[in-house]
Amino acid sequence: MRTTAIAIASLATLMRHAPATYLESTFANYFSTGPVATNSWIREANTTLVLPKTNDPQVGNLALWPGMGTSNGDLIQALAISVAADSDSAEQEEGTLVPAGPGSLVTMHYKFNDTSSKYDQTVSLNGTVVSKLSTTSGHAQGWGTAIECQETECGYVPGHKYINTKITMDVADPDYSQTLATYNATGDLTTADGGLTWTVDTIVIGATTFAAS
Template sequence: MSTIRNLAALAVLGLAQAETIGFGPHFSLGPTSSWIREANTTLVLPEVPSPQQDRLALWPGMGTSGGDLIQALAVSFSDPSANCGATAGQWCTWASTLQGEQLGGKQVPANAGDEVNMHYKYNDETSKFDQTVSINGEVVSTLSTKSGQAQGWGTAVECQAEACDGTAAAHEYLDTTIILNAADSSFKDTLAIEEATSSGLKTSDNGKTWTVDSIKIQSHTYNL
């Protein structure tokens, strides 16, 4: 089973109340024969869907050996003010982990064009994954969860309910870095990509550190 299908299955578990759930384009890696110690990427936010409907989510996620889904989120809501104090046309973004229930840090507004950095790092002292979400270089949301070992990493474009009859705009992830606990030269062979292009997956240390300069996710129209 591909990483994106694993991540999607985890996401659905936490969203059973939604009438409809769908997934669009993706770039995903895993599982690795090692485990992921650290992952870092920057999402350049596109325009929100028009009209804004509940709900469309963009996220890079990591499925873990503990059955968790570490997934910092950028979400377009029909009423963004009620969720994070945002105004029409803005996103809500925050650090989040699906762990049976959806755990989250502070939710904050973000604009199209903002660069949202989503950083996940395993903390040896606490045995937790620490999440840090920054907007244009300023830390805005954090979360730490004991989630086991991360096995794969992938991007997602997820619709729920009314947003599954709409269009998600094209967007881009910049400067993605994934650091494994030990080298896995076959990690590149796990890549699954759909409705997306990239600058290419590279390693300079025989498979412990993997980088992608650019991941471009295409526009996607749902009809579910």
């Protein structure tokens, strides 16, 4: 069975619901920013993942995500996960799996709520909200995306892209672009207001292969 599923969770939730046997993760191709200046933090972040085809062969638990590390040591992270019928990944997920096909637009929106002091996390699929979660996570210190493979080698992962990425700071951080680090990924991180908001029109993540060494 070939399917891609959408899930949303914080790292704390994932750890509480993880199976007793730890599923080792391997990471590849990333676009990473942060940490922020010492007097600032990320109030809001929004991006849209254009889903690629599933990995081939569809083995392991393959996750594509944008995440934000926080001052509490947590990770705010919505995930698009490629899962096979016999995968263990459901034991780690928070909420109901939502199927999606290649070319679908998955928008991940994280926003700090001043009233609750939590990050409200919303995932939309082709413009329709499919998942919400609010977490007490401190203040976000950076934003980035990567390819993650769990459990076993995930095979070939097609290239893909994120569009309309916007990161909004609490206080302007004019030097934030200097924190950008990439591996087999491209995208121009720019600001038009002195570092209060940062945008990337398109982040292109190259294809990769997770194979036994």
